[in-house]
Amino acid sequence: xxxxGGTLEPMPTPWVLHVDLDQFIAAxxxxxxxxxxxKQVIVGGRGDPTERAVxxxxxxxxxxxxxxxGMPLRIAARKAPDAVILPVDGPAYTAASDEVMTALxxxxxxxxxxxxxxxxxxxxxxDDPEASARAIQAAVLERTALHCSVGIGDTLVxxxxxxxxxxxxxxxRLTAENWLEVMGDKPVIxxxxxxxxISKRLAGLGIATVDDLARADLDALAxxxxxxxxxxxxxxxxxxxxxxxxxxxxxxxxxxxxxxxQVNVSDRGEIEQAxxxxxxxxxxDVAAEGRPVAxxxxxxxxxxxxxxxxxxxxATTFDRDTVTAEVMALVAKIEPxxxxxxxxxxxxMQMPDDARGGHTPTRGGW
DNA sequence: TCTGGGGTCCTAGGACCC
DNA sequence: TCTGGGGTCCTAGGACCC
Numbered sequence: 030x031x032x033x034g035g036t037l038e039p040m041p042t043p044w045v046l047h048v049d050l051d052q053f054i055a056a057x058x059x060x061x062x063x064x065x066x067x068k069q070v071i072v073g074g075r076g077d078p079t080e081r082a083v084x085x086x087x088x089x090x091x092x093x094x095x096x097x098x099g100m101p102l103r104i105a106a107r108k109a110p111d112a113v114i115l116p117v118d119g120p121a122y123t124a125a126s127d128e129v130m131t132a133l134x135x136x137x138x139x140x141x142x143x144x145x146x147x148x149x150x151x152x153x154x155x156d157d158p159e160a161s162a163r164a165i166q167a168a169v170l171e172r173t174a175l176h177c178s179v180g181i182g183d184t185l186v187x188x189x190x191x192x193x194x195x196x197x198x199x200x201x202r203l204t205a206e207n208w209l210e211v212m213g214d215k216p217v218i219x220x221x222x223x224x225x226x227i228s229k230r231l232a233g234l235g236i237a238t239v240d241d242l243a244r245a246d247l248d249a250l251a252x253x254x255x256x257x258x259x260x261x262x263x264x265x266x267x268x269x270x271x272x273x274x275x276x277x278x279x280x281x282x283x284x285x286x287x288x289x290x291q292v293n294v295s296d297r298g299e300i301e302q303a304x305x306x307x308x309x310x311x312x313x314d315v316a317a318e319g320r321p322v323a324x325x326x327x328x329x330x331x332x333x334x335x336x337x338x339x340x341x342x343x344a345t346t347f348d349r350d351t352v353t354a355e356v357m358a359l360v361a362k363i364e365p366x367x368x369x370x371x372x373x374x375x376x377x378m379q380m381p382d383d384a385r386g387g388h389t390p391t392r393g394g395w
Numbered sequence: 396t397c398t399g400g401g402g403t404c405c406t407a408g409g410a411c412c413c
Numbered sequence: 414t415c416t417g418g419g420g421t422c423c424t425a426g427g428a429c430c431c
Contacts, residue, residue: 074399083399085431098431104396117400145402145431224429255406258428287400334398340424373400 041154045188045272046162047180048133048169051197053147054086056175057125058115069112071096071105076116078106081289085117089197122146125173132172136165140274150185152274162200187268189221208268213240220265227262230254242266280381284314285326287373293332294369304360305353307374312349320378321345322352327359328373336371345379352376 050056054072059065069091074082084105087096094109106114126146133141133151140152155161162179169177178195180203182188187203190212194201203211212219217239218228234249236242243266250259264270286307294300304327315322326340339359346352356374363369 081397081399083397085399099398101396101398104398107396119401147431222429226428258405282403285401289399336426338425342423371399375402 039156041156042158043152043154043272044158044161045182045185045274046151046153046158046165047182047185047188047192048149048151048165049178049180049192049196050129050147050169051176051178052086052088053125053175054117054122055088055091057122058118059088060125060174061121065113069094069096069109071102071109071112071114072117073102073105073114074117076114078102078114081291087112125175128173129169129175129177132169133165136161136168139165140276142274142276143279150188150274152276158202159200166198166200182268182272184268184270184272185274186221186265186270190219190268203268205268209240209243212268213238213243215239217242217266222265223262227254231262239266281318281378282380283324283326283375283377284311284318285328285373285375286310286314287328287371289330289371290369294372295366297365300363300369300372301357301360303372304356304374307372308353308356308376311374311376312352315376315378318378320381321347322376323379324377325352325355325359326373326375326377327356327362328371328375329363329369330371331364332368332370334370 055070058070058072067090068088070088071084071091072086073084074080080102082102084096084098084100084102086098087105091105091109091112096105096109096112102114106112123146130141130143130149133139133149136151136153138153142150142152144150151165153161158181162181166177166179169175176198178192178197179200180188180191180195181200182191182202183204187208191201191203194211216228216237217223217231218225220239223231230253231237231242234245234253236245242263245263245266247260247263250263253259254262288303288307294303322343323345324340324342326338328336328338330336339362341355341359343351343355
């Protein structure tokens, strides 16, 4: 309680809102091509369904035919033969995203933590979080003509999980009170941070539902997943954890570029040239940050689907010849006479001491 | 059906040092 | 013959997210 003007006034409660744009990428495309409204729209790759690429986003009309994110574009085109297929246009989505985040920051008292192009946490103190959520939805719509859904929670994890129940264009509240009632019967893979591999390993421990995970034995989890991740998974199952929205600017650890060859490549010279081209792009991104390179990495995927990575720490440097030589030393490790499906080059940068990294909140300190 | 591209973080094991 | 214990750094691999 705080004392204001001699009377006791209740302190507003801190809340976490998770704002998530509805079919963001498809919606941005429809905005600049209004004739696509209400149509099946699929965005992915270079917009060519004969190429090796996957779906980034599909409009609700296309989703109704079974098209979803991550699906090979070729398959998507088969399921939705009449769909309009568009290439991914990153800069357009970045611009739209910036407008959305500006609208969020304009909300009085809001602390905004950006999670990606189309989502952010908003920390607020209010006694009516639903009203705040609706105000935010209206502000985003007014500024960008885009619709969003808002999850409301007493922790970051609960807010994030709440959003799905609010889609589209709605809100939903998850707190310690209704968490198990709403989430308890769901499979663990519904949790943010539990994917297919972890859910299978949990099943091996007899843990199938969120409820199972919430009451799982800590020692058993630690034995299976390690002293950090084990307890973390149980915390996820309970929806517990931090409620602090952190608006410290995010600082990239590194930059990488990778490419999937349309036809698998075996030729050494061709691979070396591809590595140089990728490195050129990476160094451009790194140069824009003005921080020295501290490590390099190479990722290869042999056909059909075996992925290998090679990394190398390097003396802190801005010198491109040195970096190129290190990358070429990694290229030399690629098995000859083995067709390559994918090649990626990555550069780690030196981190400033006070930086908050971590754009993937399911790992690390939460 | 056949799997992109951009990221982050955790773990395990070996090397090395005291 | 039997071969410590702890700490840090580095590399490779795995998992997850949007």
